Each structure stands twice: as structure tokens, then as C-alpha cells.
Amino acid sequence: MTQASLVRRITDFASRADPYPLYEELRRTPVLHEEEGGPYVISSYYDIEGLLHDPRISSDAANLAAAGDDGTAQAESAGLPPSFLRLDPPEHDRLRRIAGSAFGPPHRPRRVENLRGEMASVVTGLIDGFGDARRIDLVDRFAYPFPVxxxxxxxxxxxxxxxxxxxWVDPLVATLDPGTRRSADAAFVRTAQEARTQLGMYLAGLVEQRTREPQDDLLSDLVHSQGPDGPMTMMEVLSTAVLLLIAGHETTVNLITNGMLTLLRHPDVLQRLREDPGLSVRIVEELLRYEPPVQIVPQRTCLTDVEVRGVTIPKGARLWLVLAAGNRDPERFTDPGRFDPDREDLQHLGFGSGVHSCFGAPLARLETQLALSELARRLVDPRLVEDPPPYRANAVLRGPRRLDLAFTGLR
Structure with missing residues (x-):
């Protein structure tokens, strides 16, 4: 089997239900280069962690476009500047600090925590909404509407x-998938560009309202930021709002759905959670290692030659960092293929690492802890209707498209 075919199989939809045997095969060649001009694929935990902290590795959209990316960079060329996720320091740091001051410490230290009661009410309402149904699609009825x-x-x-x-969000998310981008055509890029423009125009109307009449929300804080880094420009507010709106629910949908799927495959852990809701903290951390919602980070380039395990990755080359492979690296974790919330060491790559670590991690953690603990408590005798369930096409943001559950009642 050639190296190129291995990478194609990883991004192939046929592998979506269980890519982990392919990741194990990938780790045998920690720095995999499939073809001239193609990406260098990194799969070991320590190498990925090191590169995520390496200032020689760029996330800048302009560098990615120059390196030959054929989907995301073109889609982001429409209407709005790149979000801070697609910038390098120091500009990345400035925008992230402004956004962070609206999202958490020091100016809004309890913004997420103060939503706990409201989030719990949303969870209760969604589960109550199952009514007399004894079979539901968890994605449609719960895992999507909750984080949205x-x-x-x-x-x-x-x-x-x-x-x-x-x-508008769906075509933008599709540009993240390297399998989709490989075969991207002009129509695909145009659809994504139009979606980004339309979403930006929609949010511009809300920003204009908040400029005149501030409210108690994150958008108002972004518009009226007066911190030491100064205010964001209107275009920076819009690109940040697009990022937060998409990232604020897409990954959490997968984390909740992957989490319930994993618990139903491990009924002993599900029973423990039912009896001890506090176990949700450790369960979510292990889920972020075992079934991370973001499997691959394909938007990185080298600013200079970088050596990894004796292989020189040349300046300008693209990198794919396979977080999900690193999270099951036996060099880093004992018995990595076992789901074990009692692990002593849960330092995973589920939220990335370094300057681009997940901005919304505190929110996603709390949402998933509340969701899984309440589903465990209230669903009587839950079971999978189909295993494996049908998956979404995206290889980067991996999760079931549907998760049909049967149960005998609600507590």
C-alpha cells in the first residue's frame, strides 16, 4: 500500500465511522509526505504538540493560499478579512485579547459560568420536549439545538x-474538509464565498444595532471594546463574530453526539455517570482525547525549514496535524484505544494547544458536561438503534450526522 493511498483513505468518507486503525497505520510514518507539493502529515502526540507551539509554523491564510490550499483560503477571500484563527502573532494576539476580554477574564470573568443555570434550563426543556416519543435522533432533537x-x-x-x-454555515464548514477541498471546483468555492458574504452582511445588521443600542451580549462588547489594544474595526468585529458563531456550535454538536455514542458503547460508564453527575468532568476530558470533535488541523504552513524526526519540512510546505492520531499515540498514553475516564493524565490535544488553542473550550466543556449528565440521568434504558450511525462527510469535524436512540421512558 502506498503512502498516498493511506492519506486518501483517511479522508475518504468510507473511513469516517472508524478512522482509528488508519491513524495507527499513519503513526508508523510520523512524518508522511504523500506527493510533491502535497502536505506533510504529522501524527505523533509530541511532534504535534511541539509544532502547535512552534513560532515557525504559520496559520496565516495568506501563507496557506501561497502554499496551494484550494478551498478555505479562496472561500475566505470574499468580503471579510480572515478571523484571528487564520492570523499569526502579533495581529492574532491583539484580536484574540480583545475577543477574550468580552468572553472571559479580566472584564467578563464569569460570563460563561453565569450561563450555567440558563443552559441547564435549555437542556431540561429539550429533554422534556421528547414527550411521549420513545425513539429520537439525538442530533436533531438535542445535540444541535442546545449549543446553537x-x-x-x-x-x-x-x-x-x-x-x-x-x-450559510454549512458550505463554510465544508471548506475545512481536506477531502472536499482536494476536488474543489469553481462552483464549490463560489458557494462558500457567497455564504461568507451573506453571513457577514447579516451580522453587519446586528452590529449596527449594537452600535446604537448596546445590550448584554458578546457582540455589543466587541463593538464597544475600549481595552489597551484599542477597538476592533467593523470588519474585524464581523470576522470575529463569524468565527464565534460557527465554532461556538459546530464542534460542540460533535462532542455531545460522540459523547453519547461512546457512553452507550460503554454502559458501565453511563451507569456511573447516572449515579454521579460529577463524573462528567472527567468523562468529557477523556472524550476529548478518545473521540475528539476536531480530528485534523490542515491549515498550517512552514515559515522556514523545520526538521521533525530527521525529516526536513521545507519552507512554504503545508502541514496536516492529525490531532486524533496523536490523542491515541502509545508513546504518550497507556492503552490509548481504551475509553477510561479514570486516567491519571488527561493532557490531550482535543482543543489543540499553543496560541491557537480553542477559544471556546470553557463553554464547550460546560455544555457537554451538562448535556451528558442530564441525558444519563433522565433517559430510561437508552440504546442505539444503529451502530455505527451515519456520519457527516467532514473528515476534520468528525461526528454522526444522525444518532437514533431508543429508550423506554424519561425520568
Missing amino acids: TVICRLLGVPREDEPRFRS
Whole structure:
């Protein structure tokens, strides 16, 4: 089997239900280069962690475009500047600090924690909404509407507008998938560009409202930021809002769904969680290692030659960092293929690491802890209808498209 075919199999939809045997095969060649001009694929925990902290590795959208990326960079060329996720320091640091001051310490130290009661009410309401049904699609009835409701509340986006921005978010998320981008054509890129422009225009209307009439929401804080880094420009506010709106629910949908799927495959852990909701903290951390919602980070380039395990990765080359492979690296974790919330060491790559570590990690953790503990408590005799379930096409943001559950009642 050639190296190129291995990478193609990893991004192939046929492998989505269980890519982990392929990741094990990938780790045998820790620095994999499939073809001239193609990406260098990194799969070991320590190498990935080191590169995520290496200032010679760039996340800048302009560098990615120059390196030959054929999807994300073109889609982001429309209308709005790149978000801070797609910038390098120092500009990345400035924008992230401004956004962080609205999201958490020091100016809003309890913004996420103060939503706990409201989030718990949303969870209760969604589960109550199952009513007399004894079979549901967890994605449609719970895992999607919960984080969408929360991020809309946090940003100040009207929840009733969700059907509108969902139609714009889906094509933008598709550009993250290296399998999709490999075969991207002009129509694909144009659709993503139009979606980004339309989402930006929609948010511009909300920003204009918050400029005149500030409210208690994240969007108002971004508009009126007066910290030491100065205010964001209007375009920077819009690109940051697009990032937070998308990232604020897409990964959490997968984390909740992957989490319930994993618990149903491990009924002993599900029973422990039912009896001890506090176990949700350790369960979520192990889920971030064992079934991370972000499997691959394909948007990195080298600013200079970089040596990894004796292999020189040349300046300008693209990198794929396979977080999910690193999270099951036996060099780092004992018995890595076992789901074990009692692990002594849960330092995973589930939220990345370094300057681009997940901005919304505190929110995603709390949402998933509340969701899984309450589902465990209230569903009587839950079981999978189909295993494996049907998966989404995306190889980067991996999760079930549907998760059909049967149960005998609600507590």
C-alpha cells in the first residue's frame, strides 16, 4: 500500500465511522509526505504538540493560499478579512485579547459560568420536549439545538434566525474538509464565498444595532471594546463574530453526539455517570482525547525549514496535524484505544494547544458536561438503534450526522 493511498483513505468518507486503525497505520510514518507539493502529515502526540507551539509554523491564510490550499483560503477571500484563527502573532494576539476580554477574564470573568443555570434550563426543556416519543435522533432533537441556542444567547443573535445562518454555515464548514477541498471546483468555492458574504452582511445588521443600542451580549462588547489594544474595526468585529458563531456550535454538536455514542458503547460508564453527575468532568476530558470533535488541523504552513524526526519540512510546505492520531499515540498514553475516564493524565490535544488553542473550550466543556449528565440521568434504558450511525462527510469535524436512540421512558 502506498503512502498516498493511506492519506486518501483517511479522508475518504468510507473511513469516517472508524478512522482509528488508519491513524495507527499513519503513526508508523510520523512524518508522511504523500506527493510533491502535497502536505506533510504529522501524527505523533509530541511532534504535534511541539509544532502547535512552534513560532515557525504559520496559520496565516495568506501563507496557506501561497502554499496551494484550494478551498478555505479562496472561500475566505470574499468580503471579510480572515478571523484571528487564520492570523499569526502579533495581529492574532491583539484580536484574540480583545475577543477574550468580552468572553472571559479580566472584564467578563464569569460570563460563561453565569450561563450555567440558563443552559441547564435549555437542556431540561429539550429533554422534556421528547414527550411521549420513545425513539429520537439525538442530533436533531438535542445535540444541535442546545449549543446553537447557547451561542445565539451569548452573541446576541436572535434564535429564530438560526435557519437562515445554518444555510450559510454549512458550505463554510465544508471548506475545512481536506477531502472536499482536494476536488474543489469553481462552483464549490463560489458557494462558500457567497455564504461568507451573506453571513457577514447579516451580522453587519446586528452590529449596527449594537452600535446604537448596546445590550448584554458578546457582540455589543466587541463593538464597544475600549481595552489597551484599542477597538476592533467593523470588519474585524464581523470576522470575529463569524468565527464565534460557527465554532461556538459546530464542534460542540460533535462532542455531545460522540459523547453519547461512546457512553452507550460503554454502559458501565453511563451507569456511573447516572449515579454521579460529577463524573462528567472527567468523562468529557477523556472524550476529548478518545473521540475528539476536531480530528485534523490542515491549515498550517512552514515559515522556514523545520526538521521533525530527521525529516526536513521545507519552507512554504503545508502541514496536516492529525490531532486524533496523536490523542491515541502509545508513546504518550497507556492503552490509548481504551475509553477510561479514570486516567491519571488527561493532557490531550482535543482543543489543540499553543496560541491557537480553542477559544471556546470553557463553554464547550460546560455544555457537554451538562448535556451528558442530564441525558444519563433522565433517559430510561437508552440504546442505539444503529451502530455505527451515519456520519457527516467532514473528515476534520468528525461526528454522526444522525444518532437514533431508543429508550423506554424519561425520568
